[in-house]
Amino acid sequence: MQPLESAVSGRDLDITLSGSWTAAHTRVLEPLVEAAVREARDRHLRLDMHAVTEIDTFGACLVERLACSNSTGIEAEPVGIPERMRGLLAEVGRVSRAAQPLPPKKKASFAGIESIGRATINAGRDLVVFIEMLGELGDALLRVLRDPRRLRPISLIYQLDRVGLQAIPIIFLITFLIGGIISQQGIFHFRRFGAGDYAVDLVGILVLREIGVLIVAIMVAGRSGSSYTAELGSMKMREEIDALYTMGLDPVEVLLLPRVVALICALPALTFFGSISALFGGGLVEWFYGGMSPAIYIERLKDAVSITHFEVGIVKAPFMALVIGIVACSEGLRVKGSAESLGLQTTTSVVKSIFLVVVLDGLFAMFFAGIGM
Amino acid sequence: MDSEAIISVRDLVVGFSDQIVLDHLSLDVRRGEILGLVGASGGGKSVLLRAIIGLLAKRDGRISLFGTDRDIAAPETMQAIERRCGVLFQQGALFSSLNTRQNVEFPMREYLHLSERLRGEVALTKLGMVGISTEDAExxxxxxxxxMTKRAALARALALDPELVFLDEPTSGLDPIAAGDFDTLIETLQRTLGLTVFMVTHDLDSLYAICNRIAVLIDGKIIVQGPIDMILACEHPWVKAYFRGKRTREKAPVLGQPAH
Incomplete structure (x- = not known):
């Protein structure tokens, strides 16, 4: 005898269940149940369960699926349920009736399109968040300028020390090495057609216009941007930011403004030091590898670069600092309860700010080319 | 009631370094009963539970589950037996990288061949039984x-419809109404599935409402075990203080007749 026997009589469908309705048998039971559900669609269902020997939650779920199969919305009331199974079936029935239907499964064929759509919407939202944060910072800055007592000098100086002063050694080291490498490559390749001396022009212009500020901004995004995000994120997790709100203080003014202002002040200074260090590294390589004495290097450098090159580089620094600061802070405030989300937002913050810094650099390059600088 | 012992512990000794926590302890849990284990905080209740599950090494004695001795059984036999057990840990121990529904589905995915639809349905049913909505399941x-963590963890412990369930303080952290529902649920499942429940608890309401037998663990030994009446009649000072102390309210007289 099959565990599920059905007999159609007119508008009625009689189903008799028997045997063991447990997890181990669901492979056999589920297709039978599905077939019966199709049969029962517009019929009146009668369920007889007196021959069921054992049942567990898995079986009870299948019985429930049968009982709710009728499209008229009338549920079949199983009869002949052995006493000891009543409690479980009643419980499963109660739960499934109380539950909302499962959210529809996403169609795989549209998943790609959906993810593109979501990514687009998210990019749009990111832009809105960015502009919002820019506005809030501007608002806070205006408030502080109108009432300078609201400025938090200790916080500002502490942040300046952290993102500026403490970053100097590593910035010096990295830019020194980059300057040296550019110089070496320039000498090596230019020498082949007798233009080895022009490596000085290469180093000077490249470092002052592009590489100096770019390297420094990327370093700062990785070093200070990530720490801003992690810091603000863990403050958010521990409800410290909510605590500030309840005291009537604006977190943007108290926490974000000093950080962003410190970054805007520190980045041009770091760029300046970084560029000098890169020129120094380039000069050393010229001396030892290219055989050009330092005096000549400086002389050639004077001819090769003008103050314009320096200005083009340094003018970009505060804007890059602003981008890094806004991204770092807004990602930090997006952290939710879990440690995982803190890690995720920190990664996002660094990736996003480096990307935006490079994009910004490209835009500036187009702008300066346009105005002929 | 079938009085076959599902868990049988004989002369169990468990200790850490020079401290003996369980000292020649013997205890039987019979098929189909709900046994409540009580004892002072830090008195070794959780140690006993972990020793029975096999998470803690014992120094001496014998533990058998479903009539199989842990020491002499082959690893495959023990694995099959562990499948018939569900454990609710005190802190829930849910896998943080899976959502609640996936947590409940996890043991089913590992051990049973179910269609995805049925697996989802059963998982949501189990979660519904413990009072977690479809929305919260995600x-x-x-x-x-x-x-909610506790309830989700219970749903996971029950995922495979185990015959034997270990509950480590199942109702702690729940409000009294939810705790009562929890008791009812344990009772329903116990009745319908012939479940055997070994529970460590401090909840006097659960002890009175659903436990068939209570074992009291003091100084590394079970000093008294039996139905609630027998425990109430016990003259040991700790037992008296526990069951007739300030926090017991006016329970004792009502409890003359246990629920079953």
Whole structure:
């Protein structure tokens, strides 16, 4: 005898269940149940369960699926349920009736399109968040300028020390090495057609216009941007930011403004030091590898670069600092309860700010080319 | 009631370094009963539970589950036996990288061949039984409250419809109404599935409402075990203080007749 026997009589469908309705048998039971559900669609269902020997939650779920199969919305009331199974079936029935239907499964064929759509919407939202944060910072800055007592000098100086002063050694080291490498490559390749001396022009212009500020901004995004995000994120997790709100203080003014202002002040200074260090590294390589004495290097450098090159580089620094600061802070405030989300937002913050810094650099390059600088 | 012993512990000794926590302890849990284990905080209740599950090494004695001795059984036999057990840990121990529904589905996925649809249905049913809505089932453990974590963990312990369930303080952290529902649920499952429940608890309401037998663990030994009446009649000072102390309210007289 099959565990599920059905007999159609007119508008009625009689189903008799028997045997063991447990997890181990669901492979056999589920297709039978599905077939019966199709049969029962517009019929009146009668369920007889007196021959069921054992049942567990898995079986009870299948019985429930049968009982709710009728499209008229009338549920079949199983009869002949052995006493000891009543409690479980009643419980499963109660739960499934109380539950909302499962959210529809996403169609795989549209998943790609959906993810593109979501990514687009998210990019749009990111832009809105960015502009919002820019506005809030501007608002806070205006408030502080109108009432300078609201400025938090200790916080500002502490942040300046952290993102500026403490970053100097590593910035010096990295830019020194980059300057040296550019110089070496320039000498090596230019020498082949007798233009080895022009490596000085290469180093000077490249470092002052592009590489100096770019390297420094990327370093700062990785070093200070990530720490801003992690810091603000863990403050958010521990409800410290909510605590500030309840005291009537604006977190943007108290926490974000000093950080962003410190970054805007520190980045041009770091760029300046970084560029000098890169020129120094380039000069050393010229001396030892290219055989050009330092005096000549400086002389050639004077001819090769003008103050314009320096200005083009340094003018970009505060804007890059602003981008890094806004991204770092807004990602930090997006952290939710879990440690995982803190890690995720920190990664996002660094990736996003480096990307935006490079994009910004490209835009500036187009702008300066346009105005002929 | 079938009085076959599902868990049989004989002369169990468990200790850490020079401290003996369980000292020649013997205890039987019979098929189909709900046994409540009580004892002072830090008195070794959880140690006993972990020793029975096999998470703690014992120094001496014998533990058998479903008539199989842990020491002499082959690893495959023990694995098959462990499948018939469900454990609710005190802190829930949900996998944080899976959402609540996936947590309940996890043991089913490992051990049973189910269609995805049925697996989802059963998981949601189990979660519904413990009072977690379909919406909350998609949340991750980090987003659940303490009580909800506990309920989700119970749903996971029950995922495979085990015959034997270990509950480590199942109702702690739940409000009294939810705790009562929890008791009812344990009772329903116990009745319908012939479940055997070994529970460590401090909840006097659960002890009175659903436990068939109570074992009291003091100084590393079970000093008294039996139905509630027998425990109430015990003259040991700790037992008297526990069951007739300030926090017991006016329970004792009502409890003359246990629920079953």
């Amino acid at each position: 949340k991750f453990p980090a987003e659940l409250s303490g009580g």
